[in-house]
Amino acid sequence: MIHCYKLGNLDIVLDICSGSVHVVDDMAYDMIDMLDKGKSRDEISSYIIDTYNTNKEEVKECFDAIDELTEQGKLFTPDTFAPMAGELKARTSGVVKALCLHVAHVCNLNCSYCFASQGKYNGDRAIMSFEVGKRALDFLIENSGNRRNLEVDFFGGEPLMNFDVVKQLVAYARQIEKEHNKNFRFTLTTNGMLIDDDVIEFANKEMHNVVLSLDGRKEIHDRFRVDYNGKGSFDRIVPKFQKLVKARGDKGYYMRGTFTHANPDFLEDIKTMLDLGFTELSMEPVVCADDDPSALTESDIEIVSKQYEELASLMLERHKMGKPFTFYHYMIDLKGGPCIYKRISGCGSGTEYMAVTPWGDLYPCHQFVGDEKFKLGDIWTGVTNTSVRDDFASCNVYAREECKDCWAKLYCSGGCAANAYHSTGSVKGVYKKGCELFRKRMECAIMLEIAKQMN
């Protein structure tokens, strides 16, 4: 399977199953595209000679280059991965390596678009005790097999509303990680309202990554991200974020924004974040029901697609100026990206990645918390709902009929199970709006990487 596209004045051919990336001239582009569409070599030769005012020798030279790449397994590589689809999850069955700890089902903001119903996940307000958190960390170590890197995200609600327990849990993990030959990597996702000097010092010492919620322009951010008095949070959080990031040095962080029907022109929000001094950015489309007022419409999707292209141009321009910035979904390492097992099996939700509620229940990921039928078990008895676990274990790119002919399948790994469930009612469904945007992002990301390498 191949994918041919033109973007940023480049003609690009992706060989999906080898991972090869080719930059070609217009003539080779047409020849490869026509071969892919089943045209005969005679038909292609006639068309190319007429169109490009060239000769048979030149066409033969190009066919030879195509044939050589095909023999090397870098073009028209057949898809032989389907039999491996369940292999990674089968051989690591029962291994858990990442937990999303819901340390607080409370929040000091009242964002209308919150997937977690203002942090309560359609349930009661709750705070995780140290005892529950400690047991969750023990559960993770007990079930992590020979995995060394273990990941724990402090999540909510607003996790800083339970900051003392967060600190105690990190101290406990640091105390036990060496004796078990493990390496805990902690992340913190926060709305910023409670950031102070203590939080900054702690986060910059212990957090591998911090995810800071900011939607960009003040009027955009304050439209949704308000407190319980309806007052926007922008002016209160931005100085705190700036102070944290400045003190963070070269440690990881992401400004994490959501764009909605209110701002399909999200590039303006990216520029706002850059003006505020932030360079590690992640802006993502809202995921919600189609009839929700914040949902992206068909015409929004067209605008967003153009914005993605303009974003790639801006990033390239700033890269050349020596003022680069990171956009999470454009980070693509062509030489050191994920292996085929990871690309087939996806994020690991419900198998190696689970969410823990404040009272110790296990769910496939943070987006399923509060939906009782997805409860997997708890941190004392482990996974008892094996049918849900098995459903997630069989989730992979080859489990979705719609993905079989999609060129992006080994980049998206079949997509997010939660998005699929919320849009189709099945974790093995396909969230089509997300697919369209994902493909556009991948085209832009790969083009950007090529342009950087060629410069």
Add this chain to the structure above:
Amino acid sequence: KHIQTLDTRNLCESAKNGGCGECQTSIANQQCEN
């Protein structure tokens, strides 16, 4: 030349040496940590 090929990780090769599971839970934006 008509075709320039970039240096990329070969996915077929990665079937032989991949699958350690040590990479961070996110997919295409991830880095291999094997």
